[in-house]
Amino acid sequence: MLEQLTPLILTYNEAPNIERTLKKLSWAKKIVVIDSYSTDETLEILSSYPQVEVFQRKFDSFASQCNYGLTKITSEWVLSLDADYILTDELIHQIQTLPVETDINSYSFRFKYCVFGKPLRGTLLPPRKVLYKKKKAIYQDDGHAHRVSVEGQSRLLSAYIHHDDRKPLNRWLWAQQRYMVIETKKLLETPNSELSLGDRIRKQKTLAPLVIFVYCLILKGGILDGWQGWYYTFQRVLAEVLLSLHLIEAEKLK
Incomplete structure (x- = not known):
């Protein structure tokens, strides 16, 4: 199937990541990148890969960027990737063996952070639909994130994508600040009956950071990963603390 699909990637100042992602896509005849006017070396790196086609669009939402990207793809299948998603060799081989003619319209991949x-x-990352038929797909915003809705049957593949973000901590903090403003709006404006269990726990403010600490370190085995496991745990706890502070502020300023 590799010859029948086009990778789609969104970028904005992804110089620390994008080259490692592209090196695992050397098999692709064409790679479509939607760039939100990067100001670092991202465009220079992209230009060194002849199969990459870059389209620039002012960012308004992840879903809008992805839907715009779909209009630039001519192949039947799309491989939708973040700029810090690294395909493993096992996953590349598994995609290669998939049938092109199939009743399956999408494939979900698992992640290792x-x-x-x-x-x-x-990891807290759930499986995500990453490989799908273009004509069956549309993106929708979901809080600070986005998700693709694909008609028809889906299948979960066994191999993994590595989510390997090497951007500096200050960029992560900048992103989390933006994300938590959007997440706060989502949690406060969505009825509890429509929220997932995880989001209902997050809405309790003080409970979520404690749950995340135990979940990442103990239940997910982070304590066995050495200082990297502690780093990831502290990172996720800090994100939940930021969300809790935003929720408290929003409720007090009503």
Whole structure:
């Protein structure tokens, strides 16, 4: 199937990541990148890969960027990747063996989160639909994130993608600040009956950071990953603390 699909990647100042992602896509005849006017070396790196086609669009939402990207793809199948998603050799082989003619319209992939290049035993990242038929797909915003809705049957593949973000901590903090403003709005404006169990726990404010600490370190085995496991745990706890502070502020300022 590799010859029948086009990778789609969103970028904005992804110089620390994008080359490692592209090196695992050397088999692709064409790679579509939607760039939100990067100001670092991202465009220079992209230009060194002849199969990459870059389209720039002002960022308004992840879903809008992805839907715009789909209009630039001519192949039947799309491989939708973040700029810090690294395909493993096992996953590339598994995609290669998939039938092109099939009743399956999408495939979900599992993730291993990496800290400074080391894959962790556990992650909060759920499986995500990454490979799908273009004509069956549309993206929708979901809080600070986005998700693709694909008609028809889906299948979960056994191999993994590595989520390996090497951007500096200050960029992560900048992103989390933006994300938590959007997440706060989502949690406060969505009825509890429509929220997932995880989001209902997050809405309790003080409970979520404690749950995340135990979940990442103990239940997901982070304590066995050495300092990288502790780093990931502290990172996720800090994100939940930021969300809790935003929720408290929003409720007090009503």
